[in-house]
Amino acid sequence: MAKFTLKINGQTHRVDVDPSTPMLWVLRDHLDMPGTKYGCGVAACGACTIHLDGSAVRACQLPVSTVKNQEITTIEGLSASGDHPVQRAWLEHDVAQCGYCQAGQIMSAASLLKINPNPTDDDIDAFMSGNICRCGTYLRIKAAIKTAAQQS
Amino acid sequence: MENNATTYSRRSFLKVTSLTGGGMMLGIHWLAGAAPSAAETGLDVVKETFSFNGHIKITSDNIIQIMAQNPEFGQNVKTSLPMIVAEELDADxxxxxxxxxxxxxxxxxxxxxxxxxxxxxxxKALRNAGASARHMLREAAAKTWGVPLDEVTTNAGVLLHEKTGKSVTYGEMASAAAEIPVPTDVKLKDLKDFKIVRSPRKNVDGLNIVTGKPMFGLDYRQKDMLIAMIQHPPAFGLKLKSYDAKQALKMPGIKHVFTIKLFPDKYERQIFDTRTFNEALVVVGKSTWEVMNARKKLKVEWEPITEKVECVHSFGSERDEITPAGLESTDQHFAKMAERAAQSANELRKDGDPEAAFKNAAFILERTYSAPFLAHNTMEPMNCFAHVTESKAFFAGPLQAPEFAEKSLAERFGMPLEQVEIQMTRMGGGFGRRAYAHYMLEAGLISQRAKAPIKLVYSREDDMTYGIYRPAYTATYRAALDANKQLIGFHVKGGGIPEHPIAADRFPASAVDNYLAEGWEIPSNLTIGAFRAPRSNFNAAAEQSFLDELAETMGKDPIDLRLEMLQRAKDKPVGKHDNYDPDRYAGVLKLVREKSGWDLPENKGKNRGVAAYFCHNSYAAHVIDLTIKDGEPVVEQVYSAVDCGIVINPDAAANMVEGAVVDGIGNALYGALTVKDGVPEQNNLNTYRIIRHHEAPKKVDVHFVQNDIDPTGLGEPPFPPVFAALANALYRATGKRLYKQPFGVKSVE
Structure with missing residues (x-):
């Protein structure tokens, strides 16, 4: 066990955990922030996507000991009240079915638009391919990303 | 208007003081149609709440609370069912x-x-619930105002008396309405007056979802809760022999290692009691990561199972289910199925004289189709919170069938039903997998043994390799044609491991003079269960591919052939005919023909395939257009036509159909769970291929048949015909017929 100080969603958090613990489980089990989802544990589904210094990473592959001073943003901190352009676009297109993967999809989409404010269909496919939606809402996700691109 | 007897036999008024007493994990509720800040503000001033029935509560400050009665796993019932109540209530x-x-x-x-x-x-029940409450509000207003009931009307949550100009909100009249007896019968709205049903309404949990609020079973937690995981045998056909937990118990955070036995010997199973392994080795600790790590330190010896026979009860009937010993492999499964298919099978339906038709045929088309086991792979793996004490068994988790689970849990824990409490969390997908509540029973037994509240968590590997899979199937279809290439006989013989898929009374039964359907089964120790449109998902793939090839053989357009057969089933049905409505079946084919421009010359050159199917009370047809790029199919466009009667929430319904199309394409191209020596060869999402963004169709156009027929469902019916529409389009693109799922990409090279 070791003590870590983490900057998450603009706040400082302290945890005492095994250094190998992935951020996914630090968030979910130790900090009561379950918006970041467990889907596979091997970076194959994207459900646990968070931002590390603004870039999308899979929290299941990010040991807490490697985070150090980098800023973490989770779905809970993407906006104050669900008004990030990507979140608004998701609501406008009523994207979700079961909803489980959507936090990860949204975090990936927000990261994509930061890098590429006007992505083409191919850009979206390439960037978002790591995020599985088992309900098959891919068409709405793509439409929502385009709407968000226009609004941000 | 339609008169309807209400289902409420006695008054159930309840005056409560807060909206937030529902026992949900979330303390905050959002208004369905309004911004969250407004909703939160609204809830701050809740004074009194009046309950009209199990579905409706109205507060004195005019908030209409509607209970979503069924579990939600993405099919939108948490929004669409309350819409029905709100419609008849005439709420805003x-x-x-x-x-x-x-x-x-x-x-x-x-x-x-x-x-x-x-x-x-x-x-019907939801309409009655809304209409009853509306009636009580009107009667209260009539009494209060001293005017005839007939003169009190409503409009979007407001009671009106036109002659005097009086009006109040439902909230203002709720207290008085609570004193009115529940009506014995109520008038329902004319469909033409619908304002909520049939117009798109956003998902009531939309904001919770996009902001990552805890809603799912895996998000559930209680103070001092422990985490449990199961170490299951590495292969089907094995069971626990012995274990050494010394090292695991030394790992940080670990509290217990023990075994649980799910059902006692000679237990008579109910249909949804399916479980893969009856004995489970369990690790319990403080956090998920610690338990995952400790589990790796277990030293376990496994041994082969012996054959067992269990009595299984299924909706009033019972049968003996054999679980054979041995380590099974997929190659061996398909070899065995081929061998078994050549032998005689159970006759499921016979019309006319099919033997003579095939004997006299000028030409026989015979094709065999097969499909592998499929894992559900819900995005949220199986899990359940349980706290079992001597006086109560409490569960919170994602499950589709609480009614079945409750009975089994009560029996297993020796408690009356009243002592079993189940809270339904939102499900991160279901697809049939969560109808099997073995994970709840496991969680309960672990809690009881650990004497603590626990959450049982399946890792993705556990979830995929310890599944209740879609069975493996095969079916041979034969068509007898006379010298004029007219269809004179139809024969389907299907089987599977461990069940056959054949639905003998479905189309094309009743459409052919001489018809034979047969089925056979081979037992297995792999556990199987419902998977989105059970059996239909295979039947449609096979039958609708066969009809495409049959149409080609007969020199007919594939839609024309189906329409001719349906016309025959309507005009002069053969044998028993109560399974499908030929007009509605033809209706979706005609609609998809029109919307896809099927007959337009400019579309003739496209690689397009068509398929239709009827199951679970709704009709669906798809046309798929695709191209081939670098040997891979690119689905350019899908046209879907669906008849599910009245469409409650059109945009969400379209979302369901789009999702079914994506899911169908994904499973048809890639879906497979294979085993070698009893070990599943795929154990995570990096080895089990699921359709991804870049493989999804570029466009899906969804159309609904417009009619006033009472609504039926959408979760399953649009799924089965996707497989065949894809196979038929791939044939146009590649010249190759596809008989074996998954189609993969090699087939189209």
Whole structure:
């Protein structure tokens, strides 16, 4: 066990955990922030996507000991009240079915638009391919990303 | 208007003081149609709440609370069922707050997500619930104002008396309405007056989802809760022999290692009691990561199972189910199925003289189709919170069938039903997998043994390799043609491991003079269960591919052939004919023909395939257009036509169909769970291929047949015909017929 100080969603958090613990489980089990989802544990589904210094990473592959001073943003901190352009676009297109993967999809989409404010269909496919939606809402996700691109 | 007897036999008024007493994990509820800040503000001033029935509560400050009675796993019932109540109540949707109902069969019927039945089976009861409350509000207003009841009307949550100009909100009249007896019968709205049903309404949990609020089973937690995981045998056909937990118990955070036995010997199983392994080795600790790590330190010896026979009860019937010993492999499964298919099978339906038709045929088309086991791979792996004490068994988790689970749990824990409490969390997908509540039983037994509240968590590997899979199937279709290439006989013989898929009375039964359907089965120790449109998902793939090839053989357009057969089933049906409505079946084919421009010259050169199917009370047809790029199919466009009667929430319904199309394409191209020596060869999402963004169709156009027929479901019916529409389009693109799922990409090279 070791003590870590983490900057998450603009706040400082302290945890005492095994250094190998992935951020996914630090968030979910130790900090009561379950918006970041467990889907596979091997970076194959994207459900646990968070931002590390603004870039999308899979929290299941990010040991807490490697985070150090980098800023973490989770779905809970993407906006104050669900008004990030990507979140608004998701609501406008009523994207979700079961909803489980959507936090990860949204975090990936927000990261994509930061890098590429006007992505083409191919850009979206390439960037978002790591995020599985088992309900098959891919068409709405793509439409929502385009709407968000226009609004941000 | 339609008169309807109400289902409420006695008054159930309840005056409560707060909206937030529903026992949900979330303390905050959002108004369905309004911004969250407005909703939160609204809730701050809640004074009194009046309950009209199990579905409706109205506050003095005019918030309409509607309970969502069925479990939600993405099929939109948490929004669409309350829409039905709100419609008959004539509420203003902006003022509606939806809350997930607790599992309570005294208040609700059929709290079950499965079989595409949620809307169909609750439609009348929900309309009655809304109409009863509206009637009581009107009667209260008539009394208060001293005017005849007939003169009191409503409009979007407001009671009106035109002659005097009086009007009040439902909230203002709720207190007086609570004194009115529940009407014995009520008038329902004319469909033409619908304002909420049939117009798109956003998902009531939309904001919770996009902001990552805890809603799912895996998000559930209680103070001092422990985490449990199961170490299951590495292969089907093995069981626990012995274990050494010394090292595991030394790992940080670990509290217990023990075994549990799910059912006692000679237990007579109910259909949804399916479980893969009856004995489970369990690790319990403080956090998920610690338990995952400790589990790796277990030293376990496994041994082969012996054959067992269990009595299984299924909706009133019972049968003996054999679980054979041995380590099975997929190659061996398909070899065995081929061998078994050559032998005689059970006759399921016979019309006319099929033997003579095939004997006299000028030409026989015979094709064999097969499909592998499929894993559900819900995005949220199986899990359940349980706290079992001597006096109570409490569960919170994602499950489709609480009614079945409750009975089995009560029996297993030796408690009356009243002592078993189940809270239904939102499910991160279901697809049939969560109808099997073995994970709840496991969680309960672990909690009982650990004497603590626990959450059982399946890793993705556990979830995929310890599954209740879609069975492996094969079927041979034969068509007898006379010298004029007319269809004179049809024969399907299907089987599977461990069940056959054949639905003998479905189309094309009744459409052919001489018809034979047969089935056979081979037992297995792999556990199987419902998977989105059970059996239909295979039948449609095979039958609708066969009809495409048959049409080509007969020199007919594939839609024309189907329409001719349906016309025959309508005009002069052969044998028993109560399974499908030929007009509605033809209706979706005609609609998809029109919307896809099937007959337009400019579309003739496209690689397009068509398929249709009827199952779970709704009709669906798809046309798929695709191209081939670098040997891979690119689905350019899908046209879908669906007849599910009245469409409650059109945009969400379209979302369901789009999702079914994506899911169907994905499973047809890639879906497979294979085993070698009893070990699943795929154990995570990096080895089990699921359709991804870049493989999804570029466009899906969804169209609904417009009619006033009582609504039926949508979760399953659009799924089965996707497989064949894809196979038929791939044939046009590649010249190759596809008989074996998954189609993969090699087949189209």
């Amino acid at each position: 949707w902006k003022n509606v707050v939806v809350e997930q109902a607790a599992f309570d069969l005294k208040l609700y019927t059929r709290q079950f997500a499965g079989g595409s039945q949620s809307v169909r089976t609750t439609w």
